[in-house]
Amino acid sequence: MIDSPRNPAVKRVAGLKQKRARSETGLALLEGPQVVREVLAHRPDLVTELYLTPDAAERHAALADAADRAGVDVVLASEPALAAMADTQTPQGVVAVARQAPVRLRDAIEPGTRLVAVLDEVRDPGNAGTIIRAADAAGADAVILTGSSVDPYNPKVVRATTGSLFHLRVTTGVALADAVAAVHAAGLAVLAADMAGEPLPALGAALAEPTAWLLGNEAHGLSAEARALADRTVAVPIYGDAESLNLATAAAVCLYASAFAQRA
Numbered sequence: 001m002i003d004s005p006r007n008p009a010v011k012r013v014a015g016l017k018q019k020r021a022r023s024e025t026g027l028a029l030l031e032g033p034q035v036v037r038e039v040l041a042h043r044p045d046l047v048t049e050l051y052l053t054p055d056a057a058e059r060h061a062a063l064a065d066a067a068d069r070a071g072v073d074v075v076l077a078s079e080p081a082l083a084a085m086a087d088t089q090t091p092q093g094v095v096a097v098a099r100q101a102p103v104r105l106r107d108a109i110e111p112g113t114r115l116v117a118v119l120d121e122v123r124d125p126g127n128a129g130t131i132i133r134a135a136d137a138a139g140a141d142a143v144i145l146t147g148s149s150v151d152p153y154n155p156k157v158v159r160a161t162t163g164s165l166f167h168l169r170v171t172t173g174v175a176l177a178d179a180v181a182a183v184h185a186a187g188l189a190v191l192a193a194d195m196a197g198e199p200l201p202a203l204g205a206a207l208a209e210p211t212a213w214l215l216g217n218e219a220h221g222l223s224a225e226a227r228a229l230a231d232r233t234v235a236v237p238i239y240g241d242a243e244s245l246n247l248a249t250a251a252a253v254c255l256y257a258s259a260f261a262q263r264a
Contacts (some may be wrong), residue, residue, distance in 0.1 A: 002051070002077040005084035010077070013051070013085040013097055018152050022100070028153040030096040031086050033060050038163025039098055044070035046166065049097040051077045051085060056093025063094065072096075087155040100153050101166065105178060108142040108171040109186045112209040115140040115182055117251065118190075119239050120176050120226055121217040129160020130248035131215065136164035138255040144173040144179045160232045180229045185214040190214055190230045193254050194222050195244070197233030200257055208234075209259035213254045218247045 002009060007228070015021040016029040030036050033056075039047055040063065054076055057064055064074050076097075077085070085095045109116070117135045122128050128150045135143050143154055149237040152158075152172050158165055171179075180190055189208040191203075214230050216222030227233055236250045245253070 001054075001062050001078065002081045003078045004185040005080050007081060009075070009093075010081050010084050011096065013049070016097065016235065017087050017155055018176055019154070020152065022153050026100050028100050028158060029087065030083075030098055030158060031088060031094065031155060032092050032159060033063060033094045033165050034157060035095045035161070036094055037066070039096070039166045040066040040070060040072075042163070043098075043101065043166045044072070046098040046101055047072045047096055048099065050074045050081055051095045053077060053079050053082050053093035060094060080088050088159075090134045096147050101170075102172050103169045105144065105171050105174050105182050108144060109167040109182050109188075110141070110169075111190065113141040113186055114262055115255065116142045116144065116188060117210040117255060118144045118146075118176070118179050118183070118214045119149050120146045120214060120222065122215060122247065124218050124247075125150050125154045125156035126160050127156040127218055127246070127248045128152065128207055129165075131251045132157070132161045134160075134248065134252035136167045138252070138259040140168065140255060142171065143167040144174060145170070146176045146179065148252070149175045176226060177229065180212075180214070186210075188212045189232070190252070192216075192222055192227045192230035192233045193250060194227060194233045198236040199237045200234050200254065201237070203232075203234060203257075205261070206256050208264065211258045213251065213258070215247065217250050217255075224248070229250075
């Protein structure tokens, strides 16, 4: 068992909280039983190490069994040692390391793709992770993050996806113009979500068509240049007195509007 927070393995895993270490190693830090359970269920080939406190090993014995079946090293760590690895203030006793699995833009938009989320300059990890989770729940095929958006393997993003990051085709680091060109080439319409657009319900049958939703920065939305790349600009109407919707909430509404129409 690893007892000391100064153990070299602890320092190596903790280093993955920094983008530089993630970029250099191609690895990501996974924290919490839900995320680790999902990755072991869907992409066990990506997991390289699993660390558990003795208490967590008892509570989540199925995780250790799944990791063992996948040939993953399972290591016990004291609570101080695991806390040093973890990114949260109150760790749940479960930390894993996994290989990142981004796909190239051309591979993300496969034939038959019908629903995509394109995140441009989305900087908040919680928003980005929640949008990836909503895209997964709505049956989207892919999520594309432009180069100015948050790293999808940021530990806060990974936690917010609750495993959905490893269910979808996710592309990162591309130019917005390239992303729009790729989805257009695949026959998808690009709808820019912006408060200045036409009301979402007015789109009617158009929502049933293959669609890429373009979503912008939390603070200032989409730039004029980004909106100009879209086929239409669409707003989620506010029927009550709320000043606006949170970006992730608006994204979920848009993605589900397409999902409902495409399955009608």
